Amino acid sequence: MNFKKSQLQTFIIYSLLSAIALLTLFPLLWLISTALKSSTENILQSPPQLWPSQPTLDNFARVWESLPFGQYLYNSILVSLLTVGLNLLFCALAAYPLARLSFVGRNGIFLAIISTIMIPFQIVMIPLYILTVQLGLTNSYLGIIFPSLASAFGIFLLRQAFMSVPKEIEEAARMDGSSELGLWWFVMLPAIRPALITLAIFVFIGAWSDFLWPLIVIQDESLYTLPLGVAKLAGTFSLDWRLVAAGSVISIAPVLLLFLFLQRFIVPTDTGSGVKG
Numbered sequence: 001m002n003f004k005k006s007q008l009q010t011f012i013i014y015s016l017l018s019a020i021a022l023l024t025l026f027p028l029l030w031l032i033s034t035a036l037k038s039s040t041e042n043i044l045q046s047p048p049q050l051w052p053s054q055p056t057l058d059n060f061a062r063v064w065e066s067l068p069f070g071q072y073l074y075n076s077i078l079v080s081l082l083t084v085g086l087n088l089l090f091c092a093l094a095a096y097p098l099a100r101l102s103f104v105g106r107n108g109i110f111l112a113i114i115s116t117i118m119i120p121f122q123i124v125m126i127p128l129y130i131l132t133v134q135l136g137l138t139n140s141y142l143g144i145i146f147p148s149l150a151s152a153f154g155i156f157l158l159r160q161a162f163m164s165v166p167k168e169i170e171e172a173a174r175m176d177g178s179s180e181l182g183l184w185w186f187v188m189l190p191a192i193r194p195a196l197i198t199l200a201i202f203v204f205i206g207a208w209s210d211f212l213w214p215l216i217v218i219q220d221e222s223l224y225t226l227p228l229g230v231a232k233l234a235g236t237f238s239l240d241w242r243l244v245a246a247g248s249v250i251s252i253a254p255v256l257l258l259f260l261f262l263q264r265f266i267v268p269t270d271t272g273s274g275v276k277g
Helices: 002-036 058-066 069-100 106-118 121-134 141-148 152-163 167-175 180-191 193-209 212-217 226-236 241-265
Strands: none
Touching: 002 058, 002 241, 058 069, 058 241, 069 106, 069 141, 069 152, 069 180, 069 193, 069 226, 069 241, 106 152, 121 141, 121 212, 141 193, 141 212, 152 193, 167 180, 180 193, 193 241, 212 226, 226 241
C-alpha cells in the first residue's frame, strides 16, 4: 500500500513539474512556430495552431537579406565575448584579495561593493552616460562594454569561490616558490572553474540581451547589436510578427546553444582533490 502511495506521489510531482515546464516553454515554442509560418497562415487564429501546417524558412531569409543581420550578429558576439573576458578578469582580480589576503578595511570594502547590488541601473544610468561621453566612448564597442567591466555580483560569486579553496593548495604553491600573481593565475583560477563558467554564462546572457544601454550610446547603425536590430524589424516591416519572430529566434539561438553546451560544467568540483599526499 505504501509502495502504491509512493508511486502516486511521484506521478503527481512529475506531472506538476512537466506542466510547469510546458508553461515555461510555451512562449518559446510559440515564437518558433510564428517564425516558421508562411504569409498565408493566420498567426492569431482561434484556437491557436501551435505548429504551422506548411513550415517555411522564408521569414529567416527575408530578415537576413533585408537588414544587415550578419553585422548585428558580429557586433553582439564581439561585445558579449569582450564583456565576458574583461568582467571575469576584473572580478577575479578584485575578489582574490578580498577572499585570501588580510588587510585593513577588507570587510568594509566588500560590504560597500555588495551594497551596490541594491542600486537599480536606472539610477546610475545618467552618471554612467555622462562619464562615457566625457571619456569619448559613445558610439563605440568600448562604450557598450564600459558599464559591465565589473559587477558586484561577479565579485561576490568569485570571492565565495576563492574562499572555498583549501588552504593546503595555497600553501603548497607558496612552498614551491609561486608568486602572488602566479598563485592567482595557475592555482586559484583553475580551482574555481565552475564559478568562472557560471559567471561567464550570466554575463554573456546579460550583455547579449542588453537593449537599453546600447540604445543610449550607439547612433551608428553599423554598431547595432541584435536586440536593436530586432527592434528595428518592427518599424521596417510594419509589425509583421512573422519576421519579428524570425529575428528574435536568430537573436536567442546562440544563447540557448551556449547554455546547453556549458551547463554540464556548472557543477561544484572538489578543489581539495588537487592536494597530493
